[in-house]
Amino acid sequence: xGVSIRLERPSVSVxxxxxxxxxxxxxxxxxxxxxxxxTIPDAASLDxxxxxxxxxxxWLSGALDRAPxxxxxxxxxxxxxxxxxxxxxxxxxxxRGAPALSGDALLIPPSAAGPGPxxxxxxxxxxxxxxxxAARRHAAALGKAPARVTxxxxxxxxxxxxxxxxxxxxxxxxxxxxAVQDYVxxxxxxxxVEMNHGPRFWALVERLRPDWREQRAWxxxxxxxxxxxxxxxxx
Numbered sequence: 099x100g101v102s103i104r105l106e107r108p109s110v111s112v113x114x115x116x117x118x119x120x121x122x123x124x125x126x127x128x129x130x131x132x133x134x135x136x137t138i139p140d141a142a143s144l145d146x147x148x149x150x151x152x153x154x155x156x157w158l159s160g161a162l163d164r165a166p167x168x169x170x171x172x173x174x175x176x177x178x179x180x181x182x183x184x185x186x187x188x189x190x191x192x193x194r195g196a197p198a199l200s201g202d203a204l205l206i207p208p209s210a211a212g213p214g215p216x217x218x219x220x221x222x223x224x225x226x227x228x229x230x231x232a233a234r235r236h237a238a239a240l241g242k243a244p245a246r247v248t249x250x251x252x253x254x255x256x257x258x259x260x261x262x263x264x265x266x267x268x269x270x271x272x273x274x275x276x277a278v279q280d281y282v283x284x285x286x287x288x289x290x291v292e293m294n295h296g297p298r299f300w301a302l303v304e305r306l307r308p309d310w311r312e313q314r315a316w317x318x319x320x321x322x323x324x325x326x327x328x329x330x331x332x333x
Contacts, residue, residue, distance in 0.1 A: 101113075103136070103147060105152070105155065107155055108155065108159040110134060112125075112134045112135070112158075113134070113136070114136050114147050115135060116138055116139070116142075120138060121139060122139070123138050123139075123142070123150045124136070125158065127161040129322070130253060130325040131166065131325055132167055133168070134158060166326060168326055168327075169328060170212075171186070171214040171218075171327055177217065179204065180224075181274055184204045186206055186217065188205075189206065192207040193207050193208060197216050214329035214330060218329035221269055221273065222269045225267065225270075225279075228279050228280075229271065229279060232283035233247050233267075236287035237287040240290065240302060240306075242263070244263055244287070248265070249266070249267055250267075250268060251268060252266070256268050256321070257282045257285060259286045259289035259293070265286045265287070265290075267282060274316070274317070277309070277312075281307045281309075281313035284306035284310070285307075
Protein backbone atom coordinates (compact mmCIF):
# COMPACT_ATOMS: atom_id res chain seq x y z
CA UNK A 99 0.00 0.00 0.00
CA GLY A 100 2.85 2.40 0.80
CA VAL A 101 5.47 3.32 3.38
CA SER A 102 4.94 3.85 7.09
CA ILE A 103 5.81 6.74 9.39
CA ARG A 104 6.39 5.94 13.05
CA LEU A 105 5.12 8.51 15.56
CA GLU A 106 6.17 8.72 19.19
CA ARG A 107 3.00 10.46 20.41
CA PRO A 108 0.71 8.70 19.89
CA SER A 109 2.94 5.64 19.62
CA VAL A 110 1.77 4.23 16.30
CA SER A 111 2.90 3.50 12.75
CA VAL A 112 0.84 5.31 10.11
CA UNK A 113 0.67 3.89 6.59
CA UNK A 114 1.25 6.56 3.95
CA UNK A 115 -0.35 6.07 0.54
CA UNK A 116 0.25 8.30 -2.47
CA UNK A 117 -2.65 9.08 -4.76
CA UNK A 118 -2.56 10.80 -8.14
CA UNK A 119 -6.12 11.97 -7.56
CA UNK A 120 -5.54 13.49 -4.13
CA UNK A 121 -5.15 17.25 -3.87
CA UNK A 122 -4.79 17.37 -0.11
CA UNK A 123 -3.74 15.28 2.87
CA UNK A 124 -6.38 12.91 4.25
CA UNK A 125 -5.95 11.09 7.57
CA UNK A 126 -8.30 8.28 8.61
CA UNK A 127 -8.51 5.41 11.07
CA UNK A 128 -10.07 2.15 9.90
CA UNK A 129 -13.39 1.28 11.51
CA UNK A 130 -12.52 -2.35 10.89
CA UNK A 131 -9.19 -2.80 12.65
CA UNK A 132 -8.17 0.62 13.91
CA UNK A 133 -5.22 1.06 11.56
CA UNK A 134 -4.38 4.66 10.61
CA UNK A 135 -3.90 5.68 6.97
CA UNK A 136 -2.60 8.97 5.55
CA THR A 137 -3.32 9.61 1.87
CA ILE A 138 -1.13 12.27 0.27
CA PRO A 139 -0.78 13.81 -3.21
CA ASP A 140 1.90 12.30 -5.46
CA ALA A 141 4.01 15.45 -5.27
CA ALA A 142 4.06 15.62 -1.47
CA SER A 143 7.18 14.61 0.46
CA LEU A 144 7.44 12.29 3.45
CA ASP A 145 8.71 15.23 5.51
CA UNK A 146 5.49 17.07 4.72
CA UNK A 147 3.54 13.95 5.64
CA UNK A 148 5.30 13.69 9.00
CA UNK A 149 4.66 17.35 9.71
CA UNK A 150 0.97 16.89 8.93
CA UNK A 151 0.79 13.92 11.28
CA UNK A 152 2.53 15.76 14.08
CA UNK A 153 0.13 18.71 13.73
CA UNK A 154 -2.82 16.33 13.91
CA UNK A 155 -1.44 14.07 16.65
CA UNK A 156 -4.17 15.03 19.11
CA TRP A 157 -6.94 14.16 16.66
CA LEU A 158 -5.20 10.88 15.76
CA SER A 159 -4.82 9.92 19.41
CA GLY A 160 -8.54 10.41 20.02
CA ALA A 161 -9.51 8.51 16.87
CA LEU A 162 -7.30 5.59 17.88
CA ASP A 163 -8.91 5.48 21.34
CA ARG A 164 -12.34 5.20 19.74
CA ALA A 165 -11.35 2.63 17.10
CA PRO A 166 -11.80 -1.14 17.50
CA UNK A 167 -8.66 -3.02 18.42
CA UNK A 168 -6.90 -5.55 16.25
CA UNK A 169 -6.87 -9.14 17.48
CA UNK A 170 -3.42 -10.72 17.22
CA UNK A 171 -3.66 -14.43 16.47
CA UNK A 172 -2.22 -16.26 19.45
CA UNK A 173 -2.11 -19.79 20.80
CA UNK A 174 -5.25 -20.71 22.72
CA UNK A 175 -7.50 -18.13 21.09
CA UNK A 176 -10.69 -19.01 19.24
CA UNK A 177 -10.85 -18.28 15.53
CA UNK A 178 -13.72 -18.92 13.11
CA UNK A 179 -12.93 -21.37 10.33
CA UNK A 180 -15.72 -22.18 7.91
CA UNK A 181 -18.10 -20.28 10.19
CA UNK A 182 -17.49 -22.34 13.31
CA UNK A 183 -15.28 -21.51 16.31
CA UNK A 184 -11.97 -23.34 16.42
CA UNK A 185 -9.33 -23.18 19.18
CA UNK A 186 -5.69 -22.76 18.13
CA UNK A 187 -3.49 -25.31 19.86
CA UNK A 188 0.25 -25.82 19.47
CA UNK A 189 1.13 -29.43 18.69
CA UNK A 190 4.83 -30.43 18.96
CA UNK A 191 4.07 -33.44 16.75
CA UNK A 192 3.41 -31.04 13.88
CA UNK A 193 6.75 -29.29 14.15
CA ARG A 194 7.49 -29.96 10.48
CA GLY A 195 3.91 -30.20 9.28
CA ALA A 196 1.14 -27.84 8.29
CA PRO A 197 -1.75 -26.95 10.61
CA ALA A 198 -4.58 -29.47 10.67
CA LEU A 199 -8.14 -29.44 11.96
CA SER A 200 -8.93 -31.92 14.70
CA GLY A 201 -12.44 -31.64 16.03
CA ASP A 202 -12.91 -28.15 17.42
CA ALA A 203 -9.17 -27.39 17.36
CA LEU A 204 -6.64 -26.32 14.78
CA LEU A 205 -3.35 -28.03 15.59
CA ILE A 206 -0.45 -25.77 14.70
CA PRO A 207 3.32 -26.30 14.69
CA PRO A 208 5.17 -24.48 17.50
CA SER A 209 6.94 -21.36 16.23
CA ALA A 210 8.91 -18.51 17.79
CA ALA A 211 6.98 -16.17 15.46
CA GLY A 212 3.68 -17.35 16.93
CA PRO A 213 0.86 -19.17 15.15
CA GLY A 214 -0.22 -16.27 12.93
CA PRO A 215 1.84 -16.97 9.78
CA UNK A 216 1.03 -20.69 9.77
CA UNK A 217 -2.69 -20.05 10.33
CA UNK A 218 -2.69 -17.46 7.54
CA UNK A 219 -1.14 -19.98 5.14
CA UNK A 220 -3.74 -22.52 6.21
CA UNK A 221 -6.61 -20.09 5.59
CA UNK A 222 -5.28 -19.09 2.17
CA UNK A 223 -5.17 -22.74 1.15
CA UNK A 224 -8.71 -23.29 2.47
CA UNK A 225 -9.97 -20.26 0.59
CA UNK A 226 -8.31 -21.35 -2.63
CA UNK A 227 -9.74 -24.87 -2.36
CA UNK A 228 -13.26 -23.50 -1.81
CA UNK A 229 -13.47 -20.35 -3.90
CA UNK A 230 -11.61 -21.31 -7.06
CA UNK A 231 -13.82 -24.30 -7.97
CA ALA A 232 -16.96 -22.47 -6.82
CA ALA A 233 -16.19 -19.47 -9.02
CA ARG A 234 -15.48 -21.68 -12.03
CA ARG A 235 -18.66 -23.71 -11.40
CA HIS A 236 -20.88 -20.64 -11.19
CA ALA A 237 -19.19 -19.07 -14.20
CA ALA A 238 -19.75 -22.24 -16.23
CA ALA A 239 -23.45 -22.17 -15.30
CA LEU A 240 -23.59 -18.76 -17.01
CA GLY A 241 -21.61 -19.91 -20.04
CA LYS A 242 -18.47 -18.10 -18.91
CA ALA A 243 -15.00 -18.90 -17.59
CA PRO A 244 -12.84 -16.61 -15.45
CA ALA A 245 -9.52 -15.57 -16.95
CA ARG A 246 -7.93 -16.35 -13.59
CA VAL A 247 -8.79 -16.55 -9.91
CA THR A 248 -6.55 -14.95 -7.29
CA UNK A 249 -6.63 -14.41 -3.53
CA UNK A 250 -5.76 -11.20 -1.69
CA UNK A 251 -6.20 -9.58 1.71
CA UNK A 252 -8.60 -6.87 0.53
CA UNK A 253 -10.41 -4.54 2.93
CA UNK A 254 -13.00 -2.69 0.87
CA UNK A 255 -14.61 -5.69 -0.83
CA UNK A 256 -14.81 -9.46 -0.53
CA UNK A 257 -14.38 -10.07 -4.23
CA UNK A 258 -13.85 -8.30 -7.52
CA UNK A 259 -14.09 -8.88 -11.26
CA UNK A 260 -12.05 -7.02 -13.85
CA UNK A 261 -13.15 -6.11 -17.37
CA UNK A 262 -10.79 -8.85 -18.59
CA UNK A 263 -12.67 -11.46 -16.57
CA UNK A 264 -10.17 -11.96 -13.74
CA UNK A 265 -11.75 -12.75 -10.39
CA UNK A 266 -10.19 -11.96 -7.03
CA UNK A 267 -11.34 -12.91 -3.53
CA UNK A 268 -10.36 -12.16 0.04
CA UNK A 269 -8.75 -15.20 1.62
CA UNK A 270 -10.39 -14.17 4.90
CA UNK A 271 -13.58 -15.69 3.50
CA UNK A 272 -12.13 -19.01 4.67
CA UNK A 273 -13.33 -17.96 8.11
CA UNK A 274 -16.92 -17.47 6.89
CA UNK A 275 -19.54 -20.23 6.52
CA UNK A 276 -19.33 -22.26 3.28
CA ALA A 277 -22.65 -20.84 2.05
CA VAL A 278 -21.28 -17.31 2.40
CA GLN A 279 -18.13 -18.25 0.50
CA ASP A 280 -20.23 -19.75 -2.28
CA TYR A 281 -22.44 -16.65 -2.47
CA VAL A 282 -19.41 -14.39 -2.96
CA UNK A 283 -18.13 -16.74 -5.67
CA UNK A 284 -21.53 -16.58 -7.39
CA UNK A 285 -21.63 -12.80 -7.01
CA UNK A 286 -18.33 -12.31 -8.79
CA UNK A 287 -19.12 -14.93 -11.43
CA UNK A 288 -22.28 -12.97 -12.25
CA UNK A 289 -20.09 -9.96 -12.95
CA UNK A 290 -18.59 -11.88 -15.87
CA VAL A 291 -21.94 -11.27 -17.55
CA GLU A 292 -23.09 -8.01 -15.95
CA MET A 293 -20.43 -5.55 -14.79
CA ASN A 294 -22.85 -3.62 -12.60
CA HIS A 295 -25.35 -4.13 -9.79
CA GLY A 296 -28.50 -3.60 -11.81
CA PRO A 297 -31.64 -5.77 -11.90
CA ARG A 298 -30.20 -8.16 -14.50
CA PHE A 299 -27.13 -8.73 -12.35
CA TRP A 300 -29.16 -9.60 -9.26
CA ALA A 301 -31.36 -11.88 -11.36
CA LEU A 302 -28.22 -13.85 -12.25
CA VAL A 303 -27.16 -14.03 -8.60
CA GLU A 304 -30.67 -15.21 -7.69
CA ARG A 305 -30.37 -17.94 -10.28
CA LEU A 306 -27.04 -19.12 -8.86
CA ARG A 307 -27.80 -18.60 -5.14
CA PRO A 308 -31.50 -18.16 -4.36
CA ASP A 309 -30.53 -17.54 -0.71
CA TRP A 310 -28.09 -14.73 -1.54
CA ARG A 311 -29.87 -12.20 0.69
CA GLU A 312 -29.25 -14.35 3.75
CA GLN A 313 -25.57 -14.77 2.92
CA ARG A 314 -25.07 -11.08 2.18
CA ALA A 315 -26.73 -10.24 5.50
CA TRP A 316 -24.25 -12.51 7.30
CA UNK A 317 -21.34 -10.66 5.72
CA UNK A 318 -22.76 -7.28 6.65
CA UNK A 319 -23.25 -8.37 10.25
CA UNK A 320 -20.02 -10.33 10.74
CA UNK A 321 -17.59 -9.39 8.01
CA UNK A 322 -15.85 -6.58 9.88
CA UNK A 323 -14.91 -8.97 12.68
CA UNK A 324 -12.98 -11.15 10.21
CA UNK A 325 -10.77 -8.19 9.32
CA UNK A 326 -9.76 -7.58 12.94
CA UNK A 327 -7.56 -10.70 13.11
CA UNK A 328 -3.85 -9.92 12.67
CA UNK A 329 -1.70 -12.79 11.41
CA UNK A 330 1.71 -11.11 11.16
CA UNK A 331 4.26 -11.97 13.86
CA UNK A 332 4.09 -8.47 15.31
CA UNK A 333 0.33 -8.80 15.73
